[in-house]
Amino acid sequence: xxxxxxxxxxxxxxxxxxxxxxxxxxxxxxxxxxxxxxxxxxxxxxxxxxxxxxxxxxxxxxxxxxxxxxxxxxxxxxxxxxxxxxxxxxxxxxxxxxxxxxxxxxxxxxxxxxxxxxxxxxxxxxxxxxxxxxxxxxxxxxxxxxxxxxxxxxxxxxxxxxxxxxxxxxxxxxxxxxxxxxxxxxxxxxxxxxxxxxxxxxxxxxxxxxxxxxxxxxxxxxxxxxxxxxxxxxxxxxxxxxxxxxxxxxxxxxxxxxxxxxxxxxxxxxxxxxxxxxxxxxxxxxxxxxxxxxxxxxxxxxxxxxxxxxxxxxxxxxxxxxxxxxxxxxxxxxxxxxxxxxxxxxxxxxxxxxxxxxxxxxxxxxxxxxxxxxxxxxxxxxxxxxxxxxxxxxxxxxxxxxxxxxxxxxxxxxxxxxxxxx
Amino acid sequence: xxxxxxxxxxxxxxxxxxxxxxxxxxxxxxxxxxxxxxxxxxxxxxxxxxxxxxxxxxxxxxxxxxxxxxxxxxxxxxxxxxxxxxxxxxxxxxxxxxxxxxxxxxxxxxxxxxxxxxxxxxxxxxxxxxxxxxxxxxxxxxxxxxxxxxxxxxxxxxxxxxxxxxxxxxxxxxxxxxxxxxxxxxxxxxxxxxxxxxxxxxxxxxxxxxxxxxxxxxxxxxxxxxxxxxxxxxxxxxxxxxxxxxxxxxxxxxxxxxxxxxxxxxxxxxxxxxxxxxxxxxxxxxxxxxxxxxxxxxxxxxxxxxxxxxxxxxxxxxxxxxxxxx
Numbered sequence: 100x101x102x103x104x105x106x107x108x109x110x111x112x113x114x115x116x117x118x119x120x121x122x123x124x125x126x127x128x129x130x131x132x133x134x135x136x137x138x139x140x141x142x143x144x145x146x147x148x149x150x151x152x153x154x155x156x157x158x159x160x161x162x163x164x165x166x167x168x169x170x171x172x173x174x175x176x177x178x179x180x181x182x183x184x185x186x187x188x189x190x191x192x193x194x195x196x197x198x199x200x201x202x203x204x205x206x207x208x209x210x211x212x213x214x215x216x217x218x219x220x221x222x223x224x225x226x227x228x229x230x231x232x233x234x235x236x237x238x239x240x241x242x243x244x245x246x247x248x249x250x251x252x253x254x255x256x257x258x259x260x261x262x263x264x265x266x267x268x269x270x271x272x273x274x275x276x277x278x279x280x281x282x283x284x285x286x287x288x289x290x291x292x293x294x295x296x297x298x299x300x301x302x303x304x305x306x307x308x309x310x311x312x313x314x315x316x317x318x319x320x321x322x323x324x325x326x327x328x329x330x331x332x333x334x335x336x337x338x339x340x341x342x343x344x345x346x347x348x349x350x351x352x353x354x355x356x357x358x359x360x361x362x363x364x365x366x367x368x369x370x371x372x373x374x375x376x377x378x379x380x381x382x383x384x385x386x387x388x389x390x391x392x393x394x395x396x397x398x399x400x401x402x403x404x405x406x407x408x409x410x411x412x413x414x415x416x417x418x419x420x421x422x423x424x425x426x427x428x429x430x431x432x433x434x435x436x437x438x439x440x441x442x443x444x445x446x447x448x449x450x451x452x453x454x455x456x457x458x459x460x461x462x463x464x465x466x467x468x469x470x471x472x473x474x475x476x477x478x479x480x481x482x483x484x485x486x487x488x489x490x491x492x493x494x495x496x497x498x499x500x501x502x503x504x505x506x507x508x509x510x511x512x513x514x515x516x517x518x519x520x521x
Numbered sequence: 522x523x524x525x526x527x528x529x530x531x532x533x534x535x536x537x538x539x540x541x542x543x544x545x546x547x548x549x550x551x552x553x554x555x556x557x558x559x560x561x562x563x564x565x566x567x568x569x570x571x572x573x574x575x576x577x578x579x580x581x582x583x584x585x586x587x588x589x590x591x592x593x594x595x596x597x598x599x600x601x602x603x604x605x606x607x608x609x610x611x612x613x614x615x616x617x618x619x620x621x622x623x624x625x626x627x628x629x630x631x632x633x634x635x636x637x638x639x640x641x642x643x644x645x646x647x648x649x650x651x652x653x654x655x656x657x658x659x660x661x662x663x664x665x666x667x668x669x670x671x672x673x674x675x676x677x678x679x680x681x682x683x684x685x686x687x688x689x690x691x692x693x694x695x696x697x698x699x700x701x702x703x704x705x706x707x708x709x710x711x712x713x714x715x716x717x718x719x720x721x722x723x724x725x726x727x728x729x730x731x732x733x734x735x736x737x738x739x740x741x742x743x744x745x746x747x748x749x750x751x752x753x754x755x756x757x758x759x760x761x762x763x764x765x766x767x768x769x770x771x772x773x774x775x776x777x778x779x780x781x782x783x784x785x786x787x788x789x790x791x792x793x794x795x796x797x798x799x800x801x802x803x804x805x806x807x808x809x810x811x812x813x814x815x816x817x818x819x820x821x822x823x824x825x826x827x828x829x830x831x832x833x834x835x836x837x838x839x840x841x842x843x844x845x846x847x
Binding site: 226231232234235236237240257258261264265267269320321 | 720762
């Protein structure tokens with residue numbers, strides 16, 4: 100692999116909280132050198148970034164591929180969209196396809212990985228829809244990054260306890276959907292004055308809190324490491340803080356949509372904002388952003404889900420929940436920075452070093468010897484997130500939104516895998 | 522019976538739990554077991570220490586091998602044996618357990634052997650009836666003669682089990698065999714290890730005086746013997762283990778895995794085996810390694826020793842034994 104030199108970059112490494120001008124050399128698929136100035140060598144390709152940001156490529160810990168195309172093709176499409184979104188590592192959610200509960204279910208992913216521009220990693224389904232435990236041990240051996248309930252909160256506490264004990268024996272993170280199953284059933288909105296006026300079946304924020312508290316009790320009982328999958332309320336954040344104060348091994352992810360939008364965005368019954376979990380109050384959104392500054396959130400996830408136009412062409416409660424977010428993840432976070440709500444280090448940590456530390460991945464940092472998974476972007480360039488301008492044109496809550504921040508290129512293992520026409 | 526060499530009378534009229542025994546009791550059991558073991562092998566039927574005694578096998582749980590082992594042991598010693606097993610008319614007529622126990626006790630047996638699915642059942646029978654009782658398995662609590670025969674098998678091989686590293690792998694949570702073995706092997710100063718997925722280990726197993734492992738390869742390091750426990754099919758559902766395939770891959774014993782253990786590591790199984798799940802068929806059949814049939818053989822000898830020793834200690838002993846000193 101030929102050497103590559105990024106010159107005149109603003110190097111941002113959330114892992115070391117480094118933000119300074121400098122050059123970075125890539126050789127043999129890894130970061131070879133980082134210095135204020137690196138003299139080009141003969142035959143080396145030099146990319147002058149002219150002050151633009153060079154940062155680790157993003158790690159997305161939750162992407163659900165289209166269940167209608169469970170084969171390699173569906174995964175490849177997601178991988179291309181990820182590359183176009185600056186994501187270098189894409190972790191497929193346990194509920195991808197028909198559910199990844201046995202190592203054989205990773206086969207389409209392994210097939211897609213052969214040609215995928217980005218790194219593809221699976222997460223295993225710990226409890227299938229029949230209430231049976233997935234082959235956690237064999238899936239972890241086969242490369243599962245974590246295991247989880249795949250977005251289906253399990254009401255049977257004994258089964259959850261056993262699953263946590265079993266997975267805990269392998270020191271694996273178990274992702275639990277942060278919902279109370281009964282409170283969330285058949286609802287599509289956050290319980291509030293607004294949803295009540297609109298007549299939408301709604302779930303209270305207390306459901307998240309119940310789930311987070313239950314998880315904390317089970318973490319204490321089993322000693323397992325629990326990842327609260329997609330918390331969206333300040334109630335759950337408080338429960339998480341309390342659990343951590345008790346030194347329990349708990350972490351949480353937040354979907355990028357819930358950092359950008361609140362229940363008012365869905366106020367017009369627009370099915371693009373029909374999400375799972377539902378959009379919450381503005382106070383919840385601000386609390387989540389605040390938690391990013393405190394480092395309480397280990398990962399921001401795209402929570403990408405491919406929904407066709409037909410799936411969304413229903414009244415709000417009946418529309419399929421989900422949004423295509425792979426290409427919105429980076430500009431959404433950069434928009435929060437442009438609005439002054441976050442700085443770049445805090446915004447990028449939960450999509451780089453955060454998930455890398457959580458799952459023990461080598462990538463996600465700018466350091467000599469680390470894999471050369473990189474992105475360059477212009478943090479101030481406005482973009483309109485139109486379906487026509489995206490690789491994945493599926494329905495997105497970000498459709499036609501004005502965002503700030505433009506990806507310039509994506510590098511994985513030292514190879515430029517995406518470079519939009521400027 | 523002869524007590525030459527002991528200045529101590531076996532003090533227990535019942536055997537419900539390994540915790541009832543002290544190391545000297547165990548030594549007495551093993552010394553008598555050795556005599557019976559050799560006699561059984563030689564075909565000698567000289568020890569008629571239970572001649573004329575009546576023993577009731579009261580098996581509320583299905584059993585073939587344990588029932589047969591106790592029956593043969595008692596008959597070899599000259600006792601009359603009556604078997605009541607699960608499903609037989611006498612114990613399936615809706616009678617309360619206490620009534621069943623008292624009814625049978627009223628027939629004045631000298632000994633009873635009890636197996637029941639409830640923890641504490643043997644102790645209950647012993648207390649209610651006052652008859653000398655051997656626990657042949659009470660729920661997930663204890664199966665003391667199994668532990669004794671396991672330790673006796675190892676003692677025959679090694680001289681003693683003290684200082685040896687012994688691993689028990691499998692469903693510890695539901696296993697009475699494991700509980701009795703941990704108690705006995707600890708008493709005999711063995712270095713005991715347990716290995717199972719976390720779902721099949723009791724929460725407080727690390728306080729049992731053993732080392733606990735979830736990884737079989739780590740657990741096998743330097744082991745002198747490894748005992749595989751039977752994995753029940755019903756554990757495959759309900760979230761205890763994902764599948765028999767995963768269990769075999771992670772916790773199944775085979776020749777390759779044993780490379781980690783000490784040279785000459787012995788392989789044990791209390792039976793009945795699930796070949797190809799907790800133990801590879803070829804390993805189970807490897808007579809160099811597997812002492813599974815030796816365990817069965819030792820079982821009869823150990824049960825002979827236990828029956829004669831507890832009957833010697835029984836205040837109810839009425840039959841005439843050959844030694845005349847009872």
